[in-house]
Amino acid sequence: MTTPPILDELTSKADLPKILMLGWEFPPVINGGLGVACHDLCIALSKYANVTMIIPKSNPDFVVKNLNLIGMNTIDAKTLRNIGHTDTYKKVKQVHFIDTHLNPYYNGNASPHHDLQNLTSQYLKTVKIGDETAEVFQIDDLYGGDVIEKVTVFGKLAAKLALSLDFDVIHAHDWMTMIAGMEIKAKTGKPLVVHVHSLEVDRGGPQSKGWVYQVEKHGMEYADLLMPVSNFTGHIIHDYYQIPWSKIRPVHNGIRPVEPFKSAPMFKEKMVLFVGRLTRQKGPEFFVDIAEKVLQKDQNVRFVMAGTGEYFNPLLERAAQRGIAHRFHLTGFLNLDKVRKLLSIADVYIMPSVSEPFGLSAVEAVQFGIPAVISKQSGVAEVLNGALKFDYWDINLAAAYILNLLHDPVLVENVTQDAYKDLENISWDHAAKKVIDGYNAFHLIPEMV
Amino acid sequence: MPSVCFYFQVHQPFRLKRYSFFDIGRDHFYEDDEKNRLILDKVSEKCYLKTNRKMLELINRHKGKFKISYSISGVAIEQFEKHRPDVLQSFVDLANTGCVEFISETYYHSLSFIYSKNEFRRQVEMHKAKIKQHFNQVPKVFRNTELIYNNEVASVVEKMGFKAILCEGVDRYLGDRTPNFLYQPAGTLKIKAFLKNYRLSDDIAFRFSDRNWAEWPLQADTFASWVHKVAGNGEVVNLFMDYETFGEHQWEETGIFEFLDHLPMEIMKHKDFDFKTLSEAADMYKVRDIYDVPDYSSWADAERDLSAWLSNAMEKEAAGRIYKLEEKVISTMNPDLIEFWGKLQTSDHFYYMCTKFWSDGDVHKYFSPYDSPYDAYIYYMNVLADFETTVEEALQDIKPVKKASRKKEPTT
Numbered sequence: 001m002t003t004p005p006i007l008d009e010l011t012s013k014a015d016l017p018k019i020l021m022l023g024w025e026f027p028p029v030i031n032g033g034l035g036v037a038c039h040d041l042c043i044a045l046s047k048y049a050n051v052t053m054i055i056p057k058s059n060p061d062f063v064v065k066n067l068n069l070i071g072m073n074t075i076d077a078k079t080l081r082n083i084g085h086t087d088t089y090k091k092v093k094q095v096h097f098i099d100t101h102l103n104p105y106y107n108g109n110a111s112p113h114h115d116l117q118n119l120t121s122q123y124l125k126t127v128k129i130g131d132e133t134a135e136v137f138q139i140d141d142l143y144g145g146d147v148i149e150k151v152t153v154f155g156k157l158a159a160k161l162a163l164s165l166d167f168d169v170i171h172a173h174d175w176m177t178m179i180a181g182m183e184i185k186a187k188t189g190k191p192l193v194v195h196v197h198s199l200e201v202d203r204g205g206p207q208s209k210g211w212v213y214q215v216e217k218h219g220m221e222y223a224d225l226l227m228p229v230s231n232f233t234g235h236i237i238h239d240y241y242q243i244p245w246s247k248i249r250p251v252h253n254g255i256r257p258v259e260p261f262k263s264a265p266m267f268k269e270k271m272v273l274f275v276g277r278l279t280r281q282k283g284p285e286f287f288v289d290i291a292e293k294v295l296q297k298d299q300n301v302r303f304v305m306a307g308t309g310e311y312f313n314p315l316l317e318r319a320a321q322r323g324i325a326h327r328f329h330l331t332g333f334l335n336l337d338k339v340r341k342l343l344s345i346a347d348v349y350i351m352p353s354v355s356e357p358f359g360l361s362a363v364e365a366v367q368f369g370i371p372a373v374i375s376k377q378s379g380v381a382e383v384l385n386g387a388l389k390f391d392y393w394d395i396n397l398a399a400a401y402i403l404n405l406l407h408d409p410v411l412v413e414n415v416t417q418d419a420y421k422d423l424e425n426i427s428w429d430h431a432a433k434k435v436i437d438g439y440n441a442f443h444l445i446p447e448m449v
Numbered sequence: 450m451p452s453v454c455f456y457f458q459v460h461q462p463f464r465l466k467r468y469s470f471f472d473i474g475r476d477h478f479y480e481d482d483e484k485n486r487l488i489l490d491k492v493s494e495k496c497y498l499k500t501n502r503k504m505l506e507l508i509n510r511h512k513g514k515f516k517i518s519y520s521i522s523g524v525a526i527e528q529f530e531k532h533r534p535d536v537l538q539s540f541v542d543l544a545n546t547g548c549v550e551f552i553s554e555t556y557y558h559s560l561s562f563i564y565s566k567n568e569f570r571r572q573v574e575m576h577k578a579k580i581k582q583h584f585n586q587v588p589k590v591f592r593n594t595e596l597i598y599n600n601e602v603a604s605v606v607e608k609m610g611f612k613a614i615l616c617e618g619v620d621r622y623l624g625d626r627t628p629n630f631l632y633q634p635a636g637t638l639k640i641k642a643f644l645k646n647y648r649l650s651d652d653i654a655f656r657f658s659d660r661n662w663a664e665w666p667l668q669a670d671t672f673a674s675w676v677h678k679v680a681g682n683g684e685v686v687n688l689f690m691d692y693e694t695f696g697e698h699q700w701e702e703t704g705i706f707e708f709l710d711h712l713p714m715e716i717m718k719h720k721d722f723d724f725k726t727l728s729e730a731a732d733m734y735k736v737r738d739i740y741d742v743p744d745y746s747s748w749a750d751a752e753r754d755l756s757a758w759l760s761n762a763m764e765k766e767a768a769g770r771i772y773k774l775e776e777k778v779i780s781t782m783n784p785d786l787i788e789f790w791g792k793l794q795t796s797d798h799f800y801y802m803c804t805k806f807w808s809d810g811d812v813h814k815y816f817s818p819y820d821s822p823y824d825a826y827i828y829y830m831n832v833l834a835d836f837e838t839t840v841e842e843a844l845q846d847i848k849p850v851k852k853a854s855r856k857k858e859p860t861t
Binding site for chain 2: 297385388389396397399400401403404407408410411413414415417418
């Protein structure tokens, strides 16, 4: 069912700008931080705008106040009839699809086996409504199967749906929705804003030039305004995608407030914590090198890595080779509660990311009052004064920072207190205002009186 | 007949190197010789030599009517002695004109008054000797590090024999009074206080090159006209600033040297105005009121208090630790250790640790040789950890002599 907007009874929202958001992950269907970020940004924006969010898959029971949430899997017959038909997509039967098992947050170089204009798909279901037929998005796992096909089908359906909607600006999140964004802009002439949470260049390294990179490049070229989650990502967009700075306006992420707590330590040694996917982008191998350096000076430290990924086994081997396995722990995947449990006992948080568009996990550590040692190659370094910062390759400096923190309570107190002050400026409301400011600065929405 | 009193502060600290946790116990060389040398050379070329030449020229041109005062920290003089004797000589040349006064401060440009009066007096005496050695003057006027001041500083300094002391003209203590008279520090008998006129001083030191300032570009005649407004309601116009204003903070391209070149003439165009050294002005003018400063003030940052050095936990910890060492360091009787202990007291070390990220953070960042206040603190504390061990070892070396001789007794 489509969820009608629940308007705040006290305020008329008729005069507010109308945003058509295009998302991929969304609660309660989440993989990583993108869904949470989109959700929280939408909620914050709904104070300043009418927001309609189209996502591939939603749970009909999941209702968000002030947000018109449309899941393409749950769209009803009435809505479909209202959408009507367009001739843009002609069905061609003789197309084969191959599952690529592409995950946008893993490194992958896939190519599409189909083109946008001529599309049929295992992810499309034709339903009959009276004399007419309509297509419904059949999607199970967001990232399993052929993701390229999924995002393409999503683009087609979202574009069709958008024709029946009233909005001022299209706001797409990351490459999975860029095709949809481009389609809608082409059909409606409405301005396209692309919110950049993560890029193929972050995930796969600077040499990435595959299909996803191409989608990102075209999408960002075609967009009227880009909102990367940091200046750091803005520079990547500029340097690796050749997009002019004039249309890049960074909007730093916010964070949900939490109630931090402390737990009894699990072991007598101090604990240094890493939370994140074990992929190239997060620099997990540097964590092993740093741990080795620290242990040369101080044996009373344990190093814990929470997360999973393709580096899991190599990291285990690396730690064993260095002879530090007795002080090195890989937990595998942990749910939020367990991550928080670790945060409640950690002494130092480390984020040695090679290329981190934002780095929300460091802010979560700060919320728990843990001093954070973070790489300068991260967006969060721009908003956290209260943190010790190093170039991800400078393992000596990172190790020395950790040692100083472990041996100096005054330093810990000062860093964490400063970081608490930083938290005041890291909010989704702040981000939402910057989004609206960006629309206004680029004249993408009607001027407000 | 109002007098313009120029006082310039000359100071360069011995900056510490990026002394890592891994260096503790392994490396006993703490200073960043290369960076210190580099900065000294840069400032010498851009400011000291050029400005001293200009000052000498102005003194000669105005036939002794242009007079100025300096304070040069002991650690700055040391660096001139070692690396830039030419700069030191140019200050000696100025001293020889008879139009230039050198005043007193703590040798290490330190916060010692706040932590140890004994150490404070030791450093003032050291500095006095240094000034006498090079400039053949015995300072009669005192200024504490960065104009850190309160009634107690004035009292202590009076007892040490100084006839005048410099301080900031702080609005919250002045009320609606003008800084353009000499004042009697509350609780003192004879010593006179010079209050910095921060508006006029900062017009030169901070706003001169600010293109967003309504008065930009500031000309000497305009500035002189502001000074002349003091006529009738003031006897001293105290223009106090860092000497590095000329050529370093305000680059030559801003026209600061042309401004300086014209300023004495423009000011003396008004026949009631002249220039005096601080001692001359102190002798000439009477105090007109009491200046009561119960809490510390200074000329630093917007707050004009101690917060530029002692506002966060790191600064307090670092400063507390270094002064706590006093008894041990002195009892080593090791001149090298005592000297280095003094250098670690230089206020700049704490200034770099300041975490006022949102107000005056930019100024602190400009002066800091490090990437962050945390780095400043970490390197300082690592050095201190190594230094403390060295001090402990030196004390052990003194005591075991007795112990060892006792142990030997039974065998002999």
